[in-house]
Amino acid sequence: MPTPLCFQDFEVGASHEFGEYHVTAEEIIEFASKYDPQPFHLSEEAGKAMHFGGLCASGWHTCAMAMRMTVDNMPEGDSGSLGSPGIDELRWTKPVFPGDTLRIKSTILDKRESRSRPDMGSVFMHNEVFNHNDELVMSFNPIVLYQKRK
Amino acid sequence: MPTPLCFQDFEVGASHEFGEYHVTAEEIIEFASKYDPQPFHLSEEAGKAMHFGGLCASGWHTCAMAMRMTVDNMPEGDSGSLGSPGIDELRWTKPVFPGDTLRIKSTILDKRESRSRPDMGSVFMHNEVFNHNDELVMSFNPIVLYQKRK
Numbered sequence: 001m002p003t004p005l006c007f008q009d010f011e012v013g014a015s016h017e018f019g020e021y022h023v024t025a026e027e028i029i030e031f032a033s034k035y036d037p038q039p040f041h042l043s044e045e046a047g048k049a050m051h052f053g054g055l056c057a058s059g060w061h062t063c064a065m066a067m068r069m070t071v072d073n074m075p076e077g078d079s080g081s082l083g084s085p086g087i088d089e090l091r092w093t094k095p096v097f098p099g100d101t102l103r104i105k106s107t108i109l110d111k112r113e114s115r116s117r118p119d120m121g122s123v124f125m126h127n128e129v130f131n132h133n134d135e136l137v138m139s140f141n142p143i144v145l146y147q148k149r150k
Numbered sequence: 151m152p153t154p155l156c157f158q159d160f161e162v163g164a165s166h167e168f169g170e171y172h173v174t175a176e177e178i179i180e181f182a183s184k185y186d187p188q189p190f191h192l193s194e195e196a197g198k199a200m201h202f203g204g205l206c207a208s209g210w211h212t213c214a215m216a217m218r219m220t221v222d223n224m225p226e227g228d229s230g231s232l233g234s235p236g237i238d239e240l241r242w243t244k245p246v247f248p249g250d251t252l253r254i255k256s257t258i259l260d261k262r263e264s265r266s267r268p269d270m271g272s273v274f275m276h277n278e279v280f281n282h283n284d285e286l287v288m289s290f291n292p293i294v295l296y297q298k299r300k
Contacts, residue, residue: 050233063210064210068184068186071188082200083202085243087240088238092233
């Protein structure tokens with residue numbers, strides 16, 4: 001069993017890259033049908049009629065795909081993460097199209113011990129999601145709680 | 151066909167409530183299996199072992215459910231929305247459990263005409279998602295682009 005990550009393991013300024021997610025038209029339409037059924041997320045024609053230029057993924061679908069890459073990159077079993085209180089400055093900078101392959105670059109911006117809970121701390125990250133042409137398609141700043149190693 | 155919403159239709163300070171989304175264990179597990187397979191989003195037992203207290207939805211799933219309520223509340227056909235460049239200050243304030251019924255309160259914080267694109271403007275919103283016990287489970291500040299009526 002790999003060791004879970006702890007608050008002490010995160011070094012401010014460090015960054016690492018991970019992930020590979022192949023985006024398909026079928027999955028874009030399946031997600032949008034359930035959660036974001038706007039025309040430009042459901043058909044090529046409606047996407048072409050907008051400034052997007054073609055069928056493109058719901059921004060929330062891109063978030064979900066980024067989360068999947070993040071979980072696949074966590075230590076198996078107990079990851080050490082205690083969940084996230086939220087996200088700052090989420091930006092969708094380019095449409096995500098069928099055929100794109102996504103990856104993530106994650107940088108540690110800051111970390112702070114909890115005042116109320118001495119057994120945990122918050123890690124502040126800046127995550128960038130790129131497509132296979134190295135274009136930034138999304139960036140966001142998650143806050144993640146981690147347990148402290150005793 | 152209902153008239154699409156335009157930039158001019160949004161009044162700063164106005165708020166309205168909409169939506170009704172019934173959360174099920176099946177859907178929590180289905181979403182998490184695809185996009186956020188952390189143990190506490192996959193089983194009651196693993197959720198109980200964490201501070202969450204039971205099986206709870208991925209935060210991204212809550213975002214997706216909020217988006218579905220938002221789209222169901224848009225004028226049919228052409229909604230007038232030109233998409234969103236992003237979200238500020240997303241916070242997950244309480245876990246979302248099976249059996250919860252969610253709703254949204256949306257308030258217009260501000261709006262600004264685009265300098266570079268005189269045919270559109272940005273609307274800044276504050277969205278709150280409540281469960282059926284009127285507990286705030288999520289809040290976020292979306293930025294949405296709208297066309298201007300000539």
